[in-house]
Every structure is written in structure tokens, then in C-alpha cells.
Amino acid sequence: MRVRFCRPAPLMALVLCWMALAVQLVAQTPGNTQGFLRDFSKGPSWFPTFFRPYQSQPIFPTMTENSDRLHNLIHDGKLELSLADALALALENNLDIAVQRYLIPISQTDVLRTSGGQAARGVQGALVPGGLSSGALGAGISAAGSGGGVGSAGGITGGGGSVNIPSVGNFDPAVSFNFSWDRASTPLNTAAVTGINNVTSYATAYGGTYAQLFPTGTSYFVSLNGQRQSSTSRNLVFNPSVATRLSIGFNQPLLSGLGIQSNERFLIVARNNTRVTQETFRLQVVGTVVQVENTYWDLAQFQENVKVAEQSLAVSQRLYEDNKKQAEIGTLAPLDVISAESEVAARERDLVVARTNLQLQETRLKNLLSRKPDPQLDAARIDLSTRMPEPRDADIPQLENALSNAVTNRPDLRQAEGNLQNQNISVSYTQNSLRPALSTFAMYAGSGLEGNRLDLLGRPDPAARGGASDALGLTFGGDFPEYAGGLALNLPFRNRSAQADNLRAQLEKGQLEVGLQRSRNQISLEVRQAIIGLQQGKAQVEAAHQSVRLARETFDAEQKKLAAGVSTSYNVILRQRDLTTALYAEVQAVDAYAKALVEMDRAMGTSLDRNGIQFEDALAGSVTKTPTPPFNVRGFTTEGQAGTR
Numbered sequence: 001m002r003v004r005f006c007r008p009a010p011l012m013a014l015v016l017c018w019m020a021l022a023v024q025l026v027a028q029t030p031g032n033t034q035g036f037l038r039d040f041s042k043g044p045s046w047f048p049t050f051f052r053p054y055q056s057q058p059i060f061p062t063m064t065e066n067s068d069r070l071h072n073l074i075h076d077g078k079l080e081l082s083l084a085d086a087l088a089l090a091l092e093n094n095l096d097i098a099v100q101r102y103l104i105p106i107s108q109t110d111v112l113r114t115s116g117g118q119a120a121r122g123v124q125g126a127l128v129p130g131g132l133s134s135g136a137l138g139a140g141i142s143a144a145g146s147g148g149g150v151g152s153a154g155g156i157t158g159g160g161g162s163v164n165i166p167s168v169g170n171f172d173p174a175v176s177f178n179f180s181w182d183r184a185s186t187p188l189n190t191a192a193v194t195g196i197n198n199v200t201s202y203a204t205a206y207g208g209t210y211a212q213l214f215p216t217g218t219s220y221f222v223s224l225n226g227q228r229q230s231s232t233s234r235n236l237v238f239n240p241s242v243a244t245r246l247s248i249g250f251n252q253p254l255l256s257g258l259g260i261q262s263n264e265r266f267l268i269v270a271r272n273n274t275r276v277t278q279e280t281f282r283l284q285v286v287g288t289v290v291q292v293e294n295t296y297w298d299l300a301q302f303q304e305n306v307k308v309a310e311q312s313l314a315v316s317q318r319l320y321e322d323n324k325k326q327a328e329i330g331t332l333a334p335l336d337v338i339s340a341e342s343e344v345a346a347r348e349r350d351l352v353v354a355r356t357n358l359q360l361q362e363t364r365l366k367n368l369l370s371r372k373p374d375p376q377l378d379a380a381r382i383d384l385s386t387r388m389p390e391p392r393d394a395d396i397p398q399l400e401n402a403l404s405n406a407v408t409n410r411p412d413l414r415q416a417e418g419n420l421q422n423q424n425i426s427v428s429y430t431q432n433s434l435r436p437a438l439s440t441f442a443m444y445a446g447s448g449l450e451g452n453r454l455d456l457l458g459r460p461d462p463a464a465r466g467g468a469s470d471a472l473g474l475t476f477g478g479d480f481p482e483y484a485g486g487l488a489l490n491l492p493f494r495n496r497s498a499q500a501d502n503l504r505a506q507l508e509k510g511q512l513e514v515g516l517q518r519s520r521n522q523i524s525l526e527v528r529q530a531i532i533g534l535q536q537g538k539a540q541v542e543a544a545h546q547s548v549r550l551a552r553e554t555f556d557a558e559q560k561k562l563a564a565g566v567s568t569s570y571n572v573i574l575r576q577r578d579l580t581t582a583l584y585a586e587v588q589a590v591d592a593y594a595k596a597l598v599e600m601d602r603a604m605g606t607s608l609d610r611n612g613i614q615f616e617d618a619l620a621g622s623v624t625k626t627p628t629p630p631f632n633v634r635g636f637t638t639e640g641q642a643g644t645r
Helices: 009-028 067-073 084-092 095-100 103-116 143-145 263-330 332-369 375-379 399-409 413-433 468-477 496-563 570-602 615-619
Strands: 078-081 174-187 199-215 219-230 238-253 381-384 437-453 480-490
Touching: 009 468, 067 084, 078 084, 084 095, 084 263, 095 263, 103 263, 238 375, 238 468, 263 332, 263 381, 263 570, 263 615, 332 381, 332 570, 399 413, 399 496, 399 570, 413 496, 437 468, 496 570
Parallel strands: 078 381
Antiparallel strands: 174 199, 199 219, 219 238, 238 437, 437 480
């Protein structure tokens, strides 16, 4: 019984309707609204929008404008800035963070790529070991050619012979189609076969192949091919003839290339690299937070320096006015007036230097907190509302606790550990690649041949007509089957390339292990140095407070002695200089202590937690919860008193 296929018109109409619906749904798909929080490791779904995987997917727009928070903090020409506000602005606007923010979605695209069976492209700060590229995944669907074609159907001699089914395809299944038309005119040197001296043939061929590779290394293909041919030859059984062939084959590695880890090595590394890039981004955020905090405290120091310079100038001017009056009535030598006037000029110079240093530091801080220059921001003066912290015994952690926090929290340490995990994958894969390549394979094929039968005189027989449906019926019915199977062994003598890859992978692993231990030692050193810096800073601040108190008492006593006539104006100037120097040193010591606290948090890896910074806010570039730095209770003032925010 012949099997005839149904007419394709209703099916084609259904397919066209489905395609139209898919195009409409693609057009209605909204753009991305999640920004950097979107998961780029997942590709677009093909159902029901079949064309989505073949179209460019929109991503978030590039942001170059300053956030609204920056303008909301500017009032009456002043940027009212607390440390919490500065950190929030840095998370939203800092360009160093903005650049590194792309690392995580880039690493996620590697997961998407390797999920399809391709090699990872790599990302900054995350290792893709070179040993993984030895014998890349998949040979492509072109390797399935040994099972394609129409075989020997329609030929003169029988088929059979050597068969080999190699590994084909990728994790993403692939379907290929081809169609061709051909006309060939061939001169012949004999008429015994065709009955004529030249033959003209017409051929229309089509083919389709489906191939896929699984993570275990198993691959398979399904191929369907057909050819319709007509010829001017007189000795054919069918003219025109239709030959079809269905082939199904698989390949399974038994030694090298066997197992999920061997075949998914790039995917495992890509997934691990998404975690590594999170630590790389976290490291950048920590670095920027530390930079903003240090710049903030330096700006606070420069503001205090301006106050000290203004106070010193005011005292010098009062002394100069008093000396000038006394010189006019003859109770003071003119030289004392000149000395007081010279001191006023020196203090004016100090004030100019302090103010210009303050302006430069404001410019540095504004650059850290903005994406682009802004006239309103440029014209605004920064008014800091968080005062520099006074030392407390609770600020200095125990060494054991600090070291434990550093080992747990330091992003650079976790980054190095992630790269070592990637190298372990390389070592495991290169060990697997040392084995010979042994695989088993099998194939089934069915062929069919039909057409318009000719009689003995070479004329068409109206009662014996056939076509593609008849040939396909024979093919799927298994009237002319082919079965094949076997083993393929590739045994490289000496195996030097695989040995070199494995040795290199092990050496690189050892290098990373030494580097990891070096990082641990460096972190331990940084923690110890930070604790010593806090202890030293605390002692310096206490000594600076004492020095200011004594210098002020000495200056006040010298002024009283001058008023009583038992001292000179020059001695008062000297005591004033001592007090000014002590005030500058006090401000510098408190600034150094504040930055020592910042370094302690960095060394322990707690900068983000201590400041109440949410990692998701840093990644999104939009702060939903304002940071809460710990410097919000006690603060330093140049009057030597504790204040509040």
C-alpha cells in the first residue's frame, strides 16, 4: 500500500498565521525596565515569538546625566552634604563605578553563550583558563554529512562500506535546510547505457538536518534528503525519478570527552565568573567608597584649616591695631608695629592658601560625585554637615576578629578564590583529555525510489506513475533499510600536546595557589597595619588636643603679660604662631584618624556593611536606602569640643 501525504496548503496557512502573530508580539514587547538588575544569562523565548532569538535585544540606555539627588541637595548656592549624601551620590553618579557596573551583565552573556555549547569569551578580572580550549566543544552540524545525501538509491551499484558517525552539533539544537536546482548536459562516448550519445538531466534536490549535542557528550542527528531527477536517457526505470533518504545517527564518547564536567567546562567557568565579577564590582565600589570618604574628610580638614587661618588673622589684626594705637601715643616702639603688621601679612597668606586648597578639594569631591560638569554644581560651595570623628576605644577592633572579618569579607580574596576554582576545572579537563578518544556510534537509514515508470520501449506507462509521496512512503516504511554501528579509536602516540596542556594547567594552578596565599598574607599585614594606624592616630589626636590646650593657655598668659607691661609684642606673636601650629596639627591629626577608620573598614572588607550600602543599589545605580555611615554621633570642632550632627 502506498502512503500519500496530505496537501500542504492548510498547514502552510496555519504556519503563516502563527508567524504573523509572532511578529506582532515582538513589536509589542516592551523594552528593558530593570537596567543592570536584568539577568542577561537567559536568552529570549522562542514561543510564541519565533523570531525573537534572531533579533537584537534592547538593553538599558547609557546614563550620562547627574542624578536628581545632586540637584536636590543644592540650596542657595550651597551643596549641603553629609557623608551619607556623599556616598549616595557616588553610588549613583561615580563614573568608575559606572564603568565596572557593566562587568556583571557582560559575564552573564558568557553564561548565555556557553549554554549553547560555545567557548566563553572571558571578562575583566575573571579567569578563563587556556587549557579549556583544547578540543573545543562540537564539530558543527557539517560533521553529519556522512549520514546525509540520498545514498545509493537510484544508482547502479549497491551501497555499503565503511561508516563513521562523528560528534555533531552544539547544546543549542540546530536545524538546517537546503534546496537546489540543477541542469546538466553531458556528452557520452558510448550509447550502451543511456541509448543516446549525450544526456541532459534536470535535478531538484532538498534536504534538512537536525543535530544536537548533550552535556554528557552524546550527540545525534536526523537527516532527510530528497532529489527529483529527469533525464533524456532512454534506459531508465523511472523518468522522472524521486529518491529520498532518512538517516538517524548518534555518537557517544567512552573515554576522552565523556561526562558533564568535560563538556560543560565553559558553562561551569562562565557561571563561576558571574560570581567573580560580582566581587570585582564590589571591589570597585569599596575603592570608590574609600576614596569618597577620604576626600570628604580631607575637605573637612581644609574647611577647619580655613577657620584656623581666619581666627589667626583676626588675632593678628587685633594685635596690630593695639600696637598701632600704642605707638601713636608713644608707649610702644614702631618696630613692634612693623612686626605685628608682618604677622598680619603672613596670616593673610595662610588664609589665601587655605581657601585655594579648599576650592581644589571641593573640585575633587564634586568630580567623584557627578557624571558630567554642571554649571549649578560648579558654582555651589560645599557645606559639610558630618564632623570629623573623635577617637573612641570601641573603634579599635580585636586582632582576631579583624582578621576573621577580612578573610570572610575581602572581595579581592574571594575573587582570587574564584579564579582558582576555574583553574581546577582546567586541570580536571586536561586530565580527561589525556585519555584516548574512543567512541561508539550507530546509524539507521531508509531509502526510497519512485517515479514515472517507462515501458520496454522507453515510453511513459500511464498506469505506473509515482512521485515524492511514494518515495517517502518507502523511506519511512523501511522497505530499503540500512543499519550501521561501530567503534572509533584515536590513539595518539606519545600524546605530547595533551601532556603539555595538563602540565601547564597544574603549573598555573600552583601559581594561583601561591598568589592566593600571598593575598592572604598581604591582607593580614594590612589589617595589622590598620590597627596600628588607629592606635597611633588615637594617641596623636589626644596629644594634639593637649597641645592645643597648652598653647592656648600660654598664648592667653602672654597676652596678659603684654597688657601688664612685662612682655613684648614679639613674644605674643611667637605664642600666637605656636597656637596656630598646634591648631593645624590638631586638625590634621583628627583627619588622619578619620581616614585610619576608613582604612580599618577597607582592610576588614566591611566598608559597605559599616556604611549601610546595599549591593543591589550600587549595581542598579539608584539608591533606594540612604547609606548610614557610623560617623553620626560625636564630632570634632576646632574649639576642641564634641558636637553632634
